Each structure stands twice: as C-alpha cells, then as structure tokens.
Amino acid sequence: MMKHQKIPVPVYAGLTEKWSGQKWYYLFRYALVGLLFGIVFVKAEIISWYRIQEMFRFQSxxxxxxxxxxxxxxxxxxxxxxxxxxxxxxxxxxxxxxxxFHRGQVFGGLLFGLGWALTGACPGPLFAQIGTGATVVTVTLLSAVTGTWVYGRYREKLPH
Structure with a gap:
C-alpha cells in the first residue's frame, strides 16, 4: 500500500493557521463580498449556459x-x-x-477550457449557478472537487 505524502501548502492558501482563533463573524465581510460578486455574475448573465456557449462558438x-x-x-x-x-x-x-511557465499549464488550460465548454460552467460561477436554482450544476461542482483532489493526489507524478 502506498503511503500518502503531505504536499506543502503555499502560505497564501494556508488559511487554517492565519484564521485560527478568529471569531466566525470576522469572516462575514468576505462572505458579503462573495455574495455581491455572485449577484453581479447573475445580473451580468455570465453564469448563463447560453452566454458561455455563444462565447465558445464565437457568436457573441x-x-x-x-x-x-x-x-x-x-x-x-x-x-x-x-x-x-x-x-x-x-x-x-x-x-x-x-x-x-511550464508545459503543464498548456495542458491544464486546455482541460479547463474543454470542461468549461462542455458543462457551461467554470469554478467561479458554479456557486452562483447553484444559488439560482440550477442544481444540476452540483454534478459539475463535485467533478471539479474530485479533479482537484486527483491532481493533488498525483501531483508529484505529473509533468511540471
């Protein structure tokens, strides 16, 4: 059985140590900014599957x-x-x-774009789409989380 190795987390992503000991309401302002950002996404129609398909078809x-x-x-x-x-x-x-820069970024970008074109969603608007009632997007969210986990699990074996 393979032993799991801990991957060092960059400092900017290490919120656990930075925010430990903080009261829950201290993060309220970040939730408020996220909520406002989601509202802007909805009003600007950038979470619309049809708008995303128009983009990938060069129609708009x-x-x-x-x-x-x-x-x-x-x-x-x-x-x-x-x-x-x-x-x-x-x-x-x-x-x-x-x-x-390394070539893995090109392959990652192509995979990201392919997933975006197929699902009509990228990671940013996923939560806004779910919030508007498009609950089928939960499948895309779970797939994104799974893909992130798989990358983290096999990161050392991938070309960088």
Whole structure:
C-alpha cells in the first residue's frame, strides 16, 4: 500500500493557521463580498449556459467583453497595489511572486477550457449557478472537487 505524502501548502492558501482563533463573524465581510460578486455574475448573465456557449462558438462578444474588462481591472488593481503598497483586508502586506511557465499549464488550460465548454460552467460561477436554482450544476461542482483532489493526489507524478 502506498503511503500518502503531505504536499506543502503555499502560505497564501494556508488559511487554517492565519484564521485560527478568529471569531466566525470576522469572516462575514468576505462572505458579503462573495455574495455581491455572485449577484453581479447573475445580473451580468455570465453564469448563463447560453452566454458561455455563444462565447465558445464565437457568436457573441458579451463574454469576451466581460473577461477583457476583468483582465484590465486586474492589471490596474495590481499596478495600484504595487504603487501605493496597499494591504489586504486583514492588514497583511500583499506581495507578488514571479511564476515559471511550464508545459503543464498548456495542458491544464486546455482541460479547463474543454470542461468549461462542455458543462457551461467554470469554478467561479458554479456557486452562483447553484444559488439560482440550477442544481444540476452540483454534478459539475463535485467533478471539479474530485479533479482537484486527483491532481493533488498525483501531483508529484505529473509533468511540471
């Protein structure tokens, strides 16, 4: 029987140690931001299966406009964070690390896009879709969680 190895968790993802000892209501502001973000997803129709299919069939600019404006907003936000040395909501300094490109990112991106095209959902809007009553998307959510677990389990054996 194979012994399971613990994979080191990056510091930015290690919420367990950062948030231990905090009261539950301390995270309320993050839940509020997530709720507002979900409402924006619904109102902008970016959780719509039909909008996503239009994008992958190159029939509408709607989703490309949303994604493009998100990229521009992200670029502006990173520039402002670096320029003014803004801090996170918990007061922690925000830092950026250089990332090395490797071919696994291409294969992962292709798998991600294929799953997105087939299911009409990517990880961000899954919860908003379920919240609007599209409970069949729970299958996609469980598949995403399973895929993440499989990657974590076999990460060391995959090409990086």
């Amino acid at each position: 600019f709607h989703m490309y406009g949303v994604i493009g404006s998100a990229v521009l907003t992200g670029m502006l936000s990173v520039w402002l964070i670096k320029k003014f040395r803004w801090r996170a909501m918990n007061g922690e300094q925000i830092t950026f690390q250089k990332k090395k």
